[in-house]
Amino acid sequence: MHSSHKIPLNKILLAIASLSVLALAGCAGSPTMISPASENAGMITNLFFILFAIAVVVFVIVEFLLFYSVIRFRRKSTDGMPEQIHGNTKFEIAWTAAPAIVLAIIFVLTWQTLSALAALPTDSLKITVTGHQWWWEVSYPDLGVLTANEIHMPVGKASTLTLESKDVIHSFWVPELGGKMDLIPGHTNRMWMRPTQVGQYHGQCAEFCGTSHANMRFEVFVDTPDQFDAWVAAQKLPAVTPTTDLAKQGAQIITTAGCQACHSINGVSAMIGKVGPNLTHVASRQQIASGLLDFNADNLRLWISNPPAVKPGSMMPKLALTPDQINALVAYITSLK
Amino acid sequence: MTTQVATLPAKPREYTGVMSWLTTVDHKRIGLMYAIASMFFLLVGGLEAEIIRTQLAQANLKIVNPDLYNQIFTMHGTTMIFLAVMPFMAGLGNYFVPLLVGARDMAYPRLNALGLWLFVLAGIFLNSSFFLGGAPAAGWFGYAPLTSMQYSNTNGVDFWIWGLELLGVSSITASINFVVTIIWMRAPGLRFNRLPIFVWTNLTTSFLILFAMPSIAAALILLFLDRHFGTFFFDSSGGGDPLLWQHLFWFFGHPEVYIMILPAMGIISEILPVFSKKPLFGYTAVAYSSVAIGFIGFTVWAHHMFAVGMPPAIDAAFSLASMIIAVPTAIKIFNWIATLWGGSINLKTPLLFAIGFISLFIIGGLSGIFLATVPIDFQVEDTYFVVGHLHYVLFGGSVFGIVAGIYYWFPKITGRMMNEKWGVVHFILQFVGMNLAFFPMHIVGILGMPRRIYTYGANLGWDTINLIETIGAYTIGIGILIFLYNLIQSWRSGAVAGNDPWDGDTLEWATSSPPPAHNFEKIPVVTGRRPMWDVKHGGQKMDYAVEPHGFHMPPPSIWPLILSFGLMILMFGMIFGVIPLVIGLVIFVAGLAGWINQPAI
Numbered sequence: 001m002h003s004s005h006k007i008p009l010n011k012i013l014l015a016i017a018s019l020s021v022l023a024l025a026g027c028a029g030s031p032t033m034i035s036p037a038s039e040n041a042g043m044i045t046n047l048f049f050i051l052f053a054i055a056v057v058v059f060v061i062v063e064f065l066l067f068y069s070v071i072r073f074r075r076k077s078t079d080g081m082p083e084q085i086h087g088n089t090k091f092e093i094a095w096t097a098a099p100a101i102v103l104a105i106i107f108v109l110t111w112q113t114l115s116a117l118a119a120l121p122t123d124s125l126k127i128t129v130t131g132h133q134w135w136w137e138v139s140y141p142d143l144g145v146l147t148a149n150e151i152h153m154p155v156g157k158a159s160t161l162t163l164e165s166k167d168v169i170h171s172f173w174v175p176e177l178g179g180k181m182d183l184i185p186g187h188t189n190r191m192w193m194r195p196t197q198v199g200q201y202h203g204q205c206a207e208f209c210g211t212s213h214a215n216m217r218f219e220v221f222v223d224t225p226d227q228f229d230a231w232v233a234a235q236k237l238p239a240v241t242p243t244t245d246l247a248k249q250g251a252q253i254i255t256t257a258g259c260q261a262c263h264s265i266n267g268v269s270a271m272i273g274k275v276g277p278n279l280t281h282v283a284s285r286q287q288i289a290s291g292l293l294d295f296n297a298d299n300l301r302l303w304i305s306n307p308p309a310v311k312p313g314s315m316m317p318k319l320a321l322t323p324d325q326i327n328a329l330v331a332y333i334t335s336l337k
Numbered sequence: 338m339t340t341q342v343a344t345l346p347a348k349p350r351e352y353t354g355v356m357s358w359l360t361t362v363d364h365k366r367i368g369l370m371y372a373i374a375s376m377f378f379l380l381v382g383g384l385e386a387e388i389i390r391t392q393l394a395q396a397n398l399k400i401v402n403p404d405l406y407n408q409i410f411t412m413h414g415t416t417m418i419f420l421a422v423m424p425f426m427a428g429l430g431n432y433f434v435p436l437l438v439g440a441r442d443m444a445y446p447r448l449n450a451l452g453l454w455l456f457v458l459a460g461i462f463l464n465s466s467f468f469l470g471g472a473p474a475a476g477w478f479g480y481a482p483l484t485s486m487q488y489s490n491t492n493g494v495d496f497w498i499w500g501l502e503l504l505g506v507s508s509i510t511a512s513i514n515f516v517v518t519i520i521w522m523r524a525p526g527l528r529f530n531r532l533p534i535f536v537w538t539n540l541t542t543s544f545l546i547l548f549a550m551p552s553i554a555a556a557l558i559l560l561f562l563d564r565h566f567g568t569f570f571f572d573s574s575g576g577g578d579p580l581l582w583q584h585l586f587w588f589f590g591h592p593e594v595y596i597m598i599l600p601a602m603g604i605i606s607e608i609l610p611v612f613s614k615k616p617l618f619g620y621t622a623v624a625y626s627s628v629a630i631g632f633i634g635f636t637v638w639a640h641h642m643f644a645v646g647m648p649p650a651i652d653a654a655f656s657l658a659s660m661i662i663a664v665p666t667a668i669k670i671f672n673w674i675a676t677l678w679g680g681s682i683n684l685k686t687p688l689l690f691a692i693g694f695i696s697l698f699i700i701g702g703l704s705g706i707f708l709a710t711v712p713i714d715f716q717v718e719d720t721y722f723v724v725g726h727l728h729y730v731l732f733g734g735s736v737f738g739i740v741a742g743i744y745y746w747f748p749k750i751t752g753r754m755m756n757e758k759w760g761v762v763h764f765i766l767q768f769v770g771m772n773l774a775f776f777p778m779h780i781v782g783i784l785g786m787p788r789r790i791y792t793y794g795a796n797l798g799w800d801t802i803n804l805i806e807t808i809g810a811y812t813i814g815i816g817i818l819i820f821l822y823n824l825i826q827s828w829r830s831g832a833v834a835g836n837d838p839w840d841g842d843t844l845e846w847a848t849s850s851p852p853p854a855h856n857f858e859k860i861p862v863v864t865g866r867r868p869m870w871d872v873k874h875g876g877q878k879m880d881y882a883v884e885p886h887g888f889h890m891p892p893p894s895i896w897p898l899i900l901s902f903g904l905m906i907l908m909f910g911m912i913f914g915v916i917p918l919v920i921g922l923v924i925f926v927a928g929l930a931g932w933i934n935q936p937a938i
Contacts, residue, residue: 029796029797029798030784030785030797030798030799031784031785031797032783032784032785033716033717033783033785034783041716043712044712044713044715044716047710047712047713048707048713048716051706051707051710051713055703055706055707058703059699059700059703062670062671062674062699063696063699065674065678066674066677066692066695066696066699067696069674069677069678069680069682070677070682070684070692073613073677073678073679073680073681073682074682074684075614075681075682075683075684076681079614079681080681081614081681081874082613082614082615082679082680082681083615083679084615084616085615085616085618085675085679086616086618086619086620087618087619087620087621087622087672088618088619088675091619091671091675092619092622092668092672095667095668095671096622096664096667096668099663099664099667099668100664103660103661103663103664103706106660106706106710107656107657107660109710110653110656110709110710110711110712111653111656113711113712114649114652114653114656114711114712115649117649117712117715118648118649133488167482167488168480168482168483168488169480169482169483169579171644171719173719173787175716175785178715179644179712179714179715179716180644180715180716180718180719181644181646181715182644182645182646184579184580184645184646185482185573185574185579186573186574186577186578186579187573187578187580187645187646189645189646190646202785202797204785204787204790205787206718206719206720206787206788207480207719208407208475208476208480208483208788208789209483210407210483210488211403211404211407212403213789213790214403214789214790214791214792214793217794291794312402312403312404313403313404
């Protein structure tokens, strides 16, 4: 009368396997910790796969014992009272000792990896990341570079990130390049990374920080040493002077329309605002609005016209600008390479 | 099996009517009201979950805006923890602990009623925030400085603060009752090493509440002072520290999760022996493990803070403690399996959910080891991996345990059986839905998806997995609705259950279904861990305690309700000003005065 009431074990395993395949398919575009692109992330991934193997073995054994016991000892009408066993000391010792030993091994590996991750390198590129609601301020104090929402690092070299916050707690996380570390107001946290592969890596804030927490994204570019040096050199230059009429108009508007209260542009004396990103080389960045929009004229227009519509809660207000004024601003800002 | 006449006991006249419920101090009625109110809030929290899952089903959806979304996920967590799971446990415990220890009621019946009404009114108070300026939107864990007035400038966080304070008082009163009742009101012969495991877990849980709640109670007051009185406890600009909040919160928050799981483990430990026709394997180990989990649970709190920048030695210490706590948990799982092994297994719905519990808790426990491994936690902390883990232990664990307990004890509470076929359908939907909803979360967390985000980009490979999770969530929802239907239909017209429909082992099955107000005609003398089994199958004769002065039951009282109501209005006053504050205070004092003046007997 009753067919098996529970989903058989093999179907569960099939579901898990399918989901894993699905997951691997997602891997292709996903910022995943299991595709590490740095030495420090690699250490974590190695530990992860060791633990995963142990977990799979434990899972299969224990779930099997559970489901087998229910199927094997299912009540039959011929059953009498089963043997009333109260316990077995040997078993108790065995299944106390076995998990304890496995966990002890895991702990030793944990401590080793943790120590390696905590050991800040003596010689490294210094990058300071300051969290704001909802964007990332990025500076290279030794190189005189200030940018936002985009980080460049040379491959093969260690970078030490100094993490601070101007407002609430945020968390810096680029899965392919390392674990996360919180940015806490009043605290200074540090972590190191040594990227091993050139590429572009996605990061997001990983500590709930308010309305647009989901929108606080960034990209890390791991460059060849030459690419990195070229990038630094370009970032150190003051802002491009506008050449077209429209861009010149934009350069005027930006200093008077309100933008000057929050943004800075190196070489433009009126633009010394510290509340929003530095725009000196904003056109060299791949995205705007902390990873929400690809950088192009249309998206820039969309953003400037109504920032809170793109990024809810954004501190960048919808200013009273005419379409012509916005076009001028776009012309100027797209020239700020 | 003893034969009983299969009819429902007649209801005495004074036990009918709304006033009888509002003034009751009967632990069974109080327990039932706890359970019904919890069920209501489970549905509210479930609706919030469905909204969350709908919003996340695909990238860049605009079902709800982020401000509303952030309120909804905050209230989902707060509601499920404080208004659904904890009160359900308090309710089942309230109903059955006195029966299981052979008592006629809890030690402090009016205090018991107070706990119930504080919970119900606090739930109303908290949810009223949606209509009175906005619900709290800073997460159920409310990290500073996001909860400061500067970054959360609606009333929401204040509703959260005072709602939780009321709920904390409610939990503390219930815990006092459990501790005193269990320690001092056991039937003759009921030594501690004969206590049902459900009673052991309730005792442990009660101590956890008594020691953990003060931490959050204090933290919430400090937060209120920061928000309204210009202090800097959690504000670094004035010499304070946001991490102080985290330590105070998690010192409560971690024991909190054991508060939620231990009673469920107790329920499972009651169900498995009855449906296997064998004693619980390794009773002593299971009892000690429960208590050990309670103790060790106080030493692991900072594993929620691995990424805040603590020194590695500190991270390692909390990592070690978090791994140690896995050992008593493993011991229990093995003992449960050994209870089933060699038994004569009756695969009815209570057992289905008990087995579901074990299978899902294994997964939740294993993912917990990943989280305890600090370097891995650096990657998966604050991602959907954690959301998957927590739902396996809290839904697969606590909720499956609660549901198992309801199917098991529904006949005792109502005198009727639930429908077995609908029970199986419910189980399949809830088990399959649970795995569909929450297993992929581990994967998508590994694929880089952080938690507490109202949307995500389209090019990150998270869409399909989120859609699967949403389908799982809807599947669970359908299962819960079927459960609700079964509960209501069975209560109205289920088959009459009799005293002992499951051939149970423990004292609650010695009395009628439902029990009379005084629980037992005569208090049994207990001579073993399975008093009913001993009598029915072990050839023992039930002996009864002599009560030379007879007994009397405590009279009903309106004062706990009035006092609670006064406190609730007072909390509105903390937010809206002096008029409700004064009115609340007056009602509170009136309630207190009435209570003190009412004779206790």
